[in-house]
Amino acid sequence: MSSPEVATPTAEAAPMPVTPAVVEPAPRKDKPRSLWTDAWYELRRKPLFVISAILITLFVLMAAVPQLFTSADPLAADLNRSLTPPDFGAWFQFGKQGQFGFDLQGADIYARTIYGARASILVGLSAVIGNMLLGGFFGILSGYLGGWTDTLLARFGDIFLGLPFVLGALVILSTFAPVQSNPSAFRITSLVILTFIALGWPSFARIMRAAVLSTKQLDYVHAAQALGARPGRVIFRHVLPNAIAPMVVVGTITLGAYIGAEATLSFLGVGLRQPVVSWGIMIGDSRQYMEAAPYMMAFPAAFLAIAVLSFVMLGDAVRDALDPKLR
Amino acid sequence: MSEVILEVRDLVKHFPIRQGVLFKRVIGQIKAVDGVSLDLHKGETLGIVGESGCGKSTLAKLLMNLEKPTSGEVRYQGRDVLRLNPADQRRLRRNIQLVMQDPYTSLNPRMTVGDIVGEPFDIHPDVAPKRDRRRKVQELLDVVGLNPEHINRYPHQFSGGQRQRIGIARALALKPEVIVCDEPVSALDVSIQAQVMNLLDQLQNEFNLSYIFIAHDLSVVRHIADRVGVMYLGKMVEVGTDDDIYVRPTHPYTQALLSAVPVPDPTVRQHKAVIRLEGDVPSPANPPSGCRFRTRCWKAQEICATEPPLLQIRPTSGHPSACHFAQEKDVVHAG
Numbered sequence: 001m002s003s004p005e006v007a008t009p010t011a012e013a014a015p016m017p018v019t020p021a022v023v024e025p026a027p028r029k030d031k032p033r034s035l036w037t038d039a040w041y042e043l044r045r046k047p048l049f050v051i052s053a054i055l056i057t058l059f060v061l062m063a064a065v066p067q068l069f070t071s072a073d074p075l076a077a078d079l080n081r082s083l084t085p086p087d088f089g090a091w092f093q094f095g096k097q098g099q100f101g102f103d104l105q106g107a108d109i110y111a112r113t114i115y116g117a118r119a120s121i122l123v124g125l126s127a128v129i130g131n132m133l134l135g136g137f138f139g140i141l142s143g144y145l146g147g148w149t150d151t152l153l154a155r156f157g158d159i160f161l162g163l164p165f166v167l168g169a170l171v172i173l174s175t176f177a178p179v180q181s182n183p184s185a186f187r188i189t190s191l192v193i194l195t196f197i198a199l200g201w202p203s204f205a206r207i208m209r210a211a212v213l214s215t216k217q218l219d220y221v222h223a224a225q226a227l228g229a230r231p232g233r234v235i236f237r238h239v240l241p242n243a244i245a246p247m248v249v250v251g252t253i254t255l256g257a258y259i260g261a262e263a264t265l266s267f268l269g270v271g272l273r274q275p276v277v278s279w280g281i282m283i284g285d286s287r288q289y290m291e292a293a294p295y296m297m298a299f300p301a302a303f304l305a306i307a308v309l310s311f312v313m314l315g316d317a318v319r320d321a322l323d324p325k326l327r
Numbered sequence: 328m329s330e331v332i333l334e335v336r337d338l339v340k341h342f343p344i345r346q347g348v349l350f351k352r353v354i355g356q357i358k359a360v361d362g363v364s365l366d367l368h369k370g371e372t373l374g375i376v377g378e379s380g381c382g383k384s385t386l387a388k389l390l391m392n393l394e395k396p397t398s399g400e401v402r403y404q405g406r407d408v409l410r411l412n413p414a415d416q417r418r419l420r421r422n423i424q425l426v427m428q429d430p431y432t433s434l435n436p437r438m439t440v441g442d443i444v445g446e447p448f449d450i451h452p453d454v455a456p457k458r459d460r461r462r463k464v465q466e467l468l469d470v471v472g473l474n475p476e477h478i479n480r481y482p483h484q485f486s487g488g489q490r491q492r493i494g495i496a497r498a499l500a501l502k503p504e505v506i507v508c509d510e511p512v513s514a515l516d517v518s519i520q521a522q523v524m525n526l527l528d529q530l531q532n533e534f535n536l537s538y539i540f541i542a543h544d545l546s547v548v549r550h551i552a553d554r555v556g557v558m559y560l561g562k563m564v565e566v567g568t569d570d571d572i573y574v575r576p577t578h579p580y581t582q583a584l585l586s587a588v589p590v591p592d593p594t595v596r597q598h599k600a601v602i603r604l605e606g607d608v609p610s611p612a613n614p615p616s617g618c619r620f621r622t623r624c625w626k627a628q629e630i631c632a633t634e635p636p637l638l639q640i641r642p643t644s645g646h647p648s649a650c651h652f653a654q655e656k657d658v659v660h661a662g
Binding site for chain 2: 224225226228229230233238
């Protein structure tokens with residue numbers, strides 16, 4: 001049966017062979033475009049996205065290989081250099097130290113700021129990934145199954161949501177790592193990450209639940225069920241790929257918020273602490289020397305603000321690109 | 328007539344209406360489908376018509392086992408589909424497939440056409456060995472009139488009619504015997520409707536399919552159906568061959584429906600008796616006693632309120648009609 005609507009967009013190029021090649025189709029002129037490729041196409045054209053992506057790449061590089069940016073040791077302290085102001089001449093000279101000055105202990109602030117990126121990115125990224133896995137799992141469960149499972153999970157999540165974030169984190173962290181104690185770098189870092197996950201998963205679960213609820217009513221999900229697909233297949237092939245976008249967006253924005261929250265807790269003395277190097281610790285250390293040595297606070301605070309801002313901007317750009325209604 | 332392939336007996340689906348915040352009480356029932364019986368013969372097309380909200384789509388969902396019926400039976404080749412164990416049910420599901428109404432929402436936007444049409448083979452891996460699947464999918468695309476080269480494209484790269492063809496290819500993949508078409512053309516342009524219906528017709532001859540064709544468009548149903556059932560408020564009010572229904576309707580509701588069909592010929596139109604129904608369709612949560620149509624019927628008597636009319640052959644009706652006062656009346660050609 002031939003009909004006009006079967007005419008192909010590529011028809012003007014060459015008439016299609018009557019017997020199609022079985023192994024590989026003719027050279028693919030039109031690359032299949034999914035929502036994600038469309039989003040990527042959209043994103044590349046946004047200055048906001050490009051700037052935040054470049055900044056985030058820089059921060060990730062700092063976190064992964066800080067040696068690229070400084071040869072100084074962030075833990076080496078020399079009291080002779082205590083509270084030396086920034087040496088702006090050193091900014092353009094390779095191998096020199098003291099670009100941002102030296103702190104009370106005489107450690108290089110520039111090196112510490114660079115090394116501080118690792119803790120922030122590590123905490124933010126792990127907490128968001130953990131939240132997405134845990135919250136996503138429970139969100140799918142309650143959205144797809146509904147009924148009692150949904151009610152129980154929602155009420156259980158409300159317990160955590162009812163707790164103000166900073167208060168909750170203070171309670172958890174000061175219980176498991178009291179302010180006077182001196183936990184190892186690994187222990188305190190994972191504790192902070194777990195605290196963020198414990199307090200954050202219900203909001204991720206809610207977002208996922210809402211997305212799953214609206215997706216599971218769509219016709220193609222019914223079509224798969226009518227074909228006899230098992231729940232696992234329906235969830236992973238049909239529901240999840242179409243319901244994950246909102247969580248990705250919120251995750252990106254939350255990443256920035258978590259970097260800020262990590263600094264807050266470190267500043268308060270319950271989060272990360274020595275020997276971990278982090279922006280929050282540096283800001284906390286500087287608070288008594290604000291007037292004498294403002295550079296102790298200014299540089300880590302600036303890095304923190306820029307990092308948070310880039311993740312929030314990235315999240316905004318990704319949301320705009322993934323939401324077809326805003327296009 | 329050929330053998331009966333699908334029997335539906337007294338199928339009932341009531342949706343509970345719940346109220347309350349924490350402990351939800353059931354305060355009523357929406358009687359979406361309320362005792363529908365029908366037979367589908369091999370190779371025939373059974374059209375089901377009725378206005379919005381009369382339970383057509385719920386009936387389709389019940390037949391597909393997407394909703395659990397409140398009571399009643401669906402028998403496929405003599406076996407009750409609803410009381411089989413899950414493994415047998417999956418095997419049986421192969422033989423009854425669904426074509427959905429909206430081609431824009433019935434295809435997963437994240438999957439290529441090849442994945443969509445090939446999914447039945449993934450779900451029932453014993454139907455086709457893995458290396459044959461790509462070829463089979465291309466054959467299916469060819470059968471429904473799509474270019475087999477387009478196997479790697481995504482649904483949004485196709486028009487509505489083409490998408491509906493993809494949906495039909497998916498339904499054909501497992502070589503079913505019965506296809507339930509839930510308003511398969513109502514979302515399409517009129518010109519595309521004709522193409523899709525012709526395709527369905529041609530596939531029926533080619534593969535000896537039986538269709539249950541649900542629609543609200545009477546002319547579409549007349550074109551494709553061998554027999555027609557008319558539904559009103561969850562009940563079947565009249566069943567017959569297409570001539571029975573279109574030329575010799577005996578139920579007042581069918582007559583009213585038919586009189587509303589637009590007639591293209593202006594000279595005929597002038598002589599056409601239009602039956603205008605008063606009022607709205609009653610709520611399916613609280614249907615009228617006795618005959619459900621009585622509140623809008625011009626023939627209603629006392630007996631209609633007390634005794635629900637059975638769907639049966641009557642002295643005044645050569646085919647089953649659920650009206651105490653069934654009377655033949657040719658509304659379409661009335662002059």
